[in-house]
Amino acid sequence: MVISKYNLLILFIWCFSLTNCQNKKMEEKYSWLGTVSAPQEYPMEVYExxxxxDDFTYGFDAIWGTQNTGWGKEGGTMNVNTERMDAPHELEFTWYSLVEKKFYTGKWNLDKEKIKTLFDEGFVDQDTKKKSTYSSFVVGLAPQGRVVLWMKGPGNQKEIGAFQAHDTVITKEKAYDNAQYMLKEGFADRMLKDPSYKTFKPEVREKIEKEGYPAADIYNVYREKYNWKPAVILPEGATWIDFGFTNYNxxxxxLFDxxxxxxxxxxxxxxxxxGFYWKDKNNNRYAVWIDAFDDKEIFDLFQKSGKDKNIDLTIxxxxxxxxxxxxxxSEKEKLPVTKAKIRVSRKIE
Structure with a gap:
């Protein structure tokens, strides 16, 4: 059979396109793990x-135990044999809220294209100065069945979805063997009230005893956004190096370079x-950390500034x-922050 030059060209283009598609498919694999987050004041027990x-499922069960590392803060992870996977398209979760003494459950579709875009765009790692990307998904479990999913990488964490679970009933007869402990009489009370279980850090327990549990809907308030940026004012001749921050959501x-x-x-x-670093005019390096804002004060100040204004967080x-x-x-107003916990370093050698 004689192959014409035209047919040969078509065959070449087809093979080239097929190779590109295969390469593109390979490039769409990512390396990721999963973990769980819950508020320090609202411990959650993972059920499943x-x-x-499409090609991989990262599972959770009772072996994860009690989770309350803090809202948005990752817990532990389980290693897997699979090195590269597709971007996930679905999240399902069932858990026991110790404070509410309720099980919640739900299954939700994820925005796979948004996830792929974040994976592909990535970011520059400040430590290595090289492009990096997200490496884990953090499942946030909040009171009243609220769920938030974040993608996390070095120095960066992005919310990719917020969902609503519904309460459910799991009985001893229905529960699998490793989760039976959750159904034992008095389990939640022991975990919450007996200091020997160390469910809460001492300062968290003290705050709960003094002020009670935070309002259950506060984790929705945490997601409210304002148009703001950090602004650092330094002595003459000094150089601003970076600015890292974590938000309530x-x-x-x-930020650097x-x-x-x-x-x-x-x-x-x-x-x-x-927190941020800077160098003075003599090239001496210093740092400041705002370890914590006062919750009520900082939210009141942002609300007074307004969502329709450009706001500078000025230090x-x-x-x-x-x-x-x-x-x-903002353009017409300056509101002092007076209750934050602040540390300023000495000259860093």
Whole structure:
């Protein structure tokens, strides 16, 4: 059989296209694991769950135990043999809320294209100065069946979905063997009230005893966003190096090099804590950490500033690099932040 030049060209184009498609398919595999997050004040007991991709399922069960690392903070992870997987398209989860003494369950579709875009875009890792990407999914379990899913990588965490579970009943007869302990009489009370179980950190337990549990709907309030950016004012001749921060909604950003130069107003949740480094005119390095804002004060100040305003989270360093003043500033208003817990380093050798 004689193959014409035209047919040969078509065959070449077909083979080239097939190779490209296969390569593209290979490029769409990602390396990821899963973990669980719950508020420190609202411990959750994992019953079962899964993050599901076409070619892989990352499972959860009672071996994960009690989770309350803090809202948005990852817990442990389980290693898997699979090295690269498709982007997941589904989340399902069932858990026991110890404070509410209720089981919740749900199954939700995920925005696979959004997940793939975040994987592909990635970010620059400040430590390595190389492009990196997200490596785990954090499943957040909150009171009243609220669920949030984040993607996490070094210095970065993005919310990719918020969902609503419904309560369910799981009986001793229905529960699988390894989860039977959750159904034992008095289990929740022992976990919550007996200090020997160490469910809560001492300071968290003390706060609960003094103020009670946080309002169950606060985890929706945490997701509200304002148009703000960090603004650092340094003594003359000093250089701003970076700015890292975590917001109440669990998202995390790390600005440095080009991203710090491009620093601009973005729709972000209220910051929970932040920190940055700078060099003075003599090239001495310093750092400041705002370990915690006062919840009521910082939300009141953002609400007073308004969602329709551009807001600067302004941190002004004094001339001898020993103190800072923090405020929220918009076009016509400056509101001082007075209750934050702040640390300023000495000169870093």
């Amino acid at each position: 769950g899964a993050i599901v991709a 669990g998202e995390q950003e790390n 080009q991203s710090l130069k491009d620093n601009t107003y973005k729709s972000r949740a209220v910051p929970r804590f932040c 002004k360093v004094n001339e001898d690099n020993t103190r800072v003043l923090v405020s929220l500033e």
